[in-house]
Amino acid sequence: MGKVLKENGVFPTGRRILIVEDNERNxxxxxxxxxxxxxxxxxxxxxxxxxxxxxxxxxELILMDIRMPVMDGLEATQRLRAIPEFVNTPIIAMTAKYRC
Known part of the structure; x- marks a missing residue:
């Protein structure tokens, strides 16, 4: 995927990104x-x-919520890592806690 940070004043664009999130606001x-x-x-x-x-x-990148129904993000990440084509795919864990 290359560098995610700004390089030569330009942010990367057009990447395929999977967002795994059950909270509508997030x-x-x-x-x-x-x-x-x-x-x-x-x-x-x-x-x-x-x-x-x-x-x-x-x-090319997966943003994975940790707490979700059906299967949580930790288990999903473990299962993805067991698939050879996703061994090197960056998976970034995300989680949020709201105060009610």
């Missing part, structure tokens, strides 16, 4: 931030969907 914010830089964003709502979407779309 999802909307993350998608909006990534689409500003013309990234191709694919969304999964739980870990099981993440595995299916990763196989289908071959993302």
């Amino acid at each position: 999802l909307a914010m993350t998608v909006e931030m990534l689409e500003v830089h013309n990234h191709q964003v694919v969304v999964a709502r739980n870990g099981q969907e993440a595995i299916e979407m990763a196989k289908q779309h071959k993302p």
Whole structure:
């Protein structure tokens, strides 16, 4: 995937990114931030969907929520790492706690 940070004053664009998030507010914010830089964003709502979407779309980066229904992000990450084509795919864990 190369450098994610700004290089020569330019941010990378057009990357295939899988966002795995079940919270609508977090999802909307993350998608909006990534689409500003013309990234191709694919969304999964739980870990099981993440595995299916990763196989289908071959993302260059995965942003993985930790706490989700059906299958949590830790288990989904372990299962993805067991698939040879995702051994080196960057997976960044995300989590948020809201105060009510």
